[in-house]
Amino acid sequence: MQTNIPELDKIIELIERHQDILRANVLGYVNEKKESYPIHGIEIGSELPHSPTVIFVGGIHGVERIGSQVIIAFLDSILERLQWDNHFQQLFTQVRVAFLPLANPVGFLKNTRCNGQGIDLMRNAPGDAICPTTWLVGGHRISRHLPWYRGKQGLAPESEILLSFVSNLVDRASLTLSLDAHSGFGLRDHLWFPYAGNIAPYPMLGQTYGLMNLFDQTYPYHAHYQVAPQSHFYTTHGDLWDHLSKQHKRQLFIPLTLEMGSWLWVKKNPRQLFNFAGFFNPQKQHRYERILRRHTVLMNFLIQAAYSSANWLPEGKTLGLMNDAAKRLWYQDLKR
Numbered sequence: 001m002q003t004n005i006p007e008l009d010k011i012i013e014l015i016e017r018h019q020d021i022l023r024a025n026v027l028g029y030v031n032e033k034k035e036s037y038p039i040h041g042i043e044i045g046s047e048l049p050h051s052p053t054v055i056f057v058g059g060i061h062g063v064e065r066i067g068s069q070v071i072i073a074f075l076d077s078i079l080e081r082l083q084w085d086n087h088f089q090q091l092f093t094q095v096r097v098a099f100l101p102l103a104n105p106v107g108f109l110k111n112t113r114c115n116g117q118g119i120d121l122m123r124n125a126p127g128d129a130i131c132p133t134t135w136l137v138g139g140h141r142i143s144r145h146l147p148w149y150r151g152k153q154g155l156a157p158e159s160e161i162l163l164s165f166v167s168n169l170v171d172r173a174s175l176t177l178s179l180d181a182h183s184g185f186g187l188r189d190h191l192w193f194p195y196a197g198n199i200a201p202y203p204m205l206g207q208t209y210g211l212m213n214l215f216d217q218t219y220p221y222h223a224h225y226q227v228a229p230q231s232h233f234y235t236t237h238g239d240l241w242d243h244l245s246k247q248h249k250r251q252l253f254i255p256l257t258l259e260m261g262s263w264l265w266v267k268k269n270p271r272q273l274f275n276f277a278g279f280f281n282p283q284k285q286h287r288y289e290r291i292l293r294r295h296t297v298l299m300n301f302l303i304q305a306a307y308s309s310a311n312w313l314p315e316g317k318t319l320g321l322m323n324d325a326a327k328r329l330w331y332q333d334l335k336r
């Protein structure tokens with residue numbers, strides 16, 4: 001069955017083709033004009049309790065199709081590799097890897113940032129920012145016809161599905177790393193960690209510093225990511241990852257947001273300025289393929305790092321030192 005959403009069709013095709021490798025669930029449906037669209041959750045690898053877990057999320061904003069496409073391409077490649085790569089098969093007996101590759105299908109259908117009710121899911125989580133936010137952009141309850149609308153009250157179905165999917169995985173894991181792929185901000189690729197709604201450090205600061213340090217040391221030629229708390233760029237109400245990290249503050253949980261620097265694509269192809277989708281997505285085939293390749297090193301790294309966390313995850317005195325280093329790097333301006 002075709003759905004009019006190519007990314008969703010691809011997900012359904014992968015699920016059907018790899019029944020023997022993955023465990024897939026329809027987490028819920030969202031409706032638009034008498035049609036229902038499924039939101040899929042996929043798990044691969046270890047079924048043991050307390051396994052290290054990596055979660056890949058895409059498609060929270062309907063207009064940022066490339067985020068979902070990057071996640072789906074990586075899922076596809078993992079499924080291929082699991083059929084022949086002994087080393088990889090063994091790794092997956094110890095690690096759980098989960099995907100929520102398309103969180104906002106109606107947004108994809110309509111090519112809008114928001115869901116079918118005009119709600120920006122990334123402003124929809126419970127919890128107000130405890131610092132000033134930029135007017136409108138930070139989230140508001142004025143009208144669904146303005147961008148960055150938080151909704152009147154309560155959770156949109158897509159947010160509820162995402163929050164419970166991630167929470168359930170974090171509760172079953174010894175350590176959770178997550179990557180949520182977006183596009184449309186800035187010239188460079190950014191990796192953001194919480195908070196979006198607070199300029200103070202979040203509980204996993206030292207561990208996040210340790211993880212990103214490990215990445216830089218292991219892949220010095222892939223250090224094209226600018227790593228920082230999201231609040232360095234703009235602050236918002238209702239960020240889903242802020243909410244999850246507060247909810248799971250006693251667990252080892254590092255949520256990262258990948259913001260692919262699409263302004264560079266626009267700079268190289270200014271005609272994209274006249275095409276709304278083009279502002280968020282590469283339009284030329286060679287550039288599109290390059291973006292799909294560009295983040296695989298990072299995504300594979302996260303799986304390896306989750307598996308081998310005993311060798312790098314800072315504890316005790318080292319954690320204290322990393323916390324201090326992270327505060328010097330990212331929170332120098334804060335009054336202590």
Ligand SMILES: [Zn+2]
Nearest residue numbers: 061064182183
């Ligand atoms: Zn986004």
